[in-house]
Amino acid sequence: MHALVTGGAGFIGSHLCDRLLEKGYRVTAIDNLHLGRMRNIDHLLERSDFRFQKMDMLDREGMEQLLAAADRPDAVFHLAANSDIAAGNANAELDLQLNQLTTTTLLAVMRKHGIDRLFFASTSAVFGEAEGNIHENHGPLRPISLYGASKLAAEAYLSVYALSFGIKTLVLRFPNVVGERSTHGAIHDFINRLKADPTRLQVLGNGMQTKPYLYVGDLVDAILLAWDKAPGAYEVFHASGIGETSVRDIAEIVVSKVAAGAAIEYGSEDRGWLGDVPRFSYDISRLVALGWSPKRKSTEAVELAVERILANGF
């Protein structure tokens, strides 16, 4: 099996490359290095079963060449996106281009060249501030960020290409994923702030936002399990950590490991930035029924992520 991983030099994409190679796949990774970094995949570059191409998915001609080649991929894991919600709200072009148009370009090229298996990395942000334990068919979907809106639009196109044009598609919607190689997020941000000033940590918002966090290794388990086991033409699953962790908990964990004694200063808003969803909970029973459960609970995932980022250096 030859897999194309888009966003392969990013946080989750690089971990997925590692695991696909472990499972015996041949992997081609593409990334325009918008947020991705070569250091995430440097350890793979010497392997004969791995290839990296620096490429923008909006380069239609480049995508055509890649997917029409004699050794073209059998399947695509599409993770390339703008993953930074705040940046997407500040620049409205970002999510449209990197989340929606990368997806529609990919789908058109896959259809043209007969590549008929796809994984898509979606997000809990498609639901906005929905209440309760959110299951896969929850509605109405009312995103509150351009990021969430662009992922929801992408899902609509995926549904059409799956149900009308025969591209068998697996969508996983997940919330906060943590681990080494992350390119953004609270842990990443807190570590960087404390390295710059070990005496104080300024937190955006009041720190009461409380969410389930998932360690990246557990997410990749979920992706690969559902990839092998989900039978339908268009399948949507929810994956999330178990339990909840507040931003205050995260700040305290990071301070204890990076700069013990640093003063933590909170803002007054109930969220860190526009489009941030302060609290939610996911129903993951469909994925659990397939045989998945995360190895670490939410706060353990956060602790492990901080340790691995510090040990790894990024």
Ligand SMILES: NC(=O)c1ccc[n+]([C@@H]2O[C@H](COP(=O)([O-])OP(=O)(O)OC[C@H]3O[C@@H](n4cnc5c(N)ncnc54)[C@H](O)[C@@H]3O)[C@@H](O)[C@H]2O)c1
């Ligand atoms: N990290 C999370 O908590 C989380 C939660 C839900 C969904 N997701 C989704 O999972 C996927 C991976 O997220 P991540 O956290 O690894 O983010 P990331 O930013 O580390 O990875 C995305 C990668 O896509 C690349 N990219 C962006 N635009 C591109 C383009 N036009 N052409 C080629 N490459 C391009 C970036 O350079 C980056 O390496 C994304 O689709 C994201 O929306 C992430």
